[in-house]
Amino acid sequence: MLHCQPLPDPRGPFLQFDSFDEAYVERLRTGDFRTQEHFGSYFSKLIHVKLRSRLQSREAVEDVRQETFVRFYAALRDGKILHPERLGSFVNSVCNNVLLEHYRASARQTPLDEDDDQNQIPALDMNLLDVLTAKEMAKKVREILEEMPERDRRLLREIFLEERDKDQVCHDFGVDREYLRVLLHRAKQSFKALYLKNNDAPEFNTA
């Protein structure tokens, strides 16, 4: 359901999104700017998360993302969105097809041991508001990490930053994999409230 609420927002009527439905797809089809903006932002972030462990360069991620949107809008024009409530699944399957074609096209040129130092999520263009929001979220992450015991911080550093084998790290710290999941779960939950408040914010600049 997509609601228009007359809230005093300088960018125009405020849209509140709950789930995908026929009205949402119809707005997309008729070229409603707000709905297209929401669609692009919502699925760009999901596609980036999905592709970050599968593709080795930011250019490849961007190519697959853009091609996914091109094919989605072509399917929308051709009336191929038969189940609006499963719009997300449709986008995911289009992305999977584009990804497979990308693999096939690049497989012969990509050696197995290619360096993957560049697998960073591309930064999106940011305006001043986005920059302030990103800074606020970076501050929150810093606070969450600072509140952790030193051991937990070191544990995350070895997993995320040094990318050591997780079983080995857990063994070294005398914890099990479930401890790691709970640690990440709690940190994510602390961060999520701020994230949801700034739901339209851009990705962090990880470059």
Added chain:
Amino acid sequence: MDHEAVVRQKMTERYLLNELDSEIRDEFEEHYFDCTDCADDVKAGALFVEQSKIELAADLKPAAVTRPVMVPTPPKAGWLAALHSIFRPAIAAPVMLLLFAVIGYQNLVTYPHLQQALSTPQVLPWASVNVGTYGSEAPAVVIKQGQSFLLFVRIPPEGTYTSYTAELRNPAGRSEGSFAIPVTAEQKAAGQDQWPIQISGANRTPGSYTLSVRGLTAAGDSKEVGQASFELQILK
């Protein structure tokens, strides 16, 4: 995928920690693309992980900067004077001699040995793996540091596939690249079910590697065929 089970099993955390095998990962992605609650969870978690990397890296930098280092006081002379001193015959002549000696050694000894090694047939370490065979033990392949090895990958013959794609994952579960395995009409007619794949040993870590294989039909549909694992051991 059931939302309650997703929450109960901490699928988001497993996904962000790259703990899911490719089949479950695909199912979870299909779920969170449709489920706004899980999508928010995944996006917030991914942002937290990315930003944590930056913050944790920043933690390390001040320590490196503040560590006391004994640095000799540089001479007051300018860079031009320093450059000029390097080209004095007393320094330049021995450096040139050393350079000629290195070039001579490479041309007379190193390169002929390398050429000989390249043109001589070699027996590479190898292992044979079966894709999609449940319960089979992961074979071990023992290599020297940096040495390439062969994988004989047996894929159950399936008439509908025109090619396969395979993805190699390291012991930490990270993708180390994917590659295509084309199937020609002759190979299909001959019933070929085994494919030799050479894998570079450069920058490999020892441990259990996984090869995930997907079959592709002429219509462009793909389906997971199965996985195979092998244990890479590296001699010191």
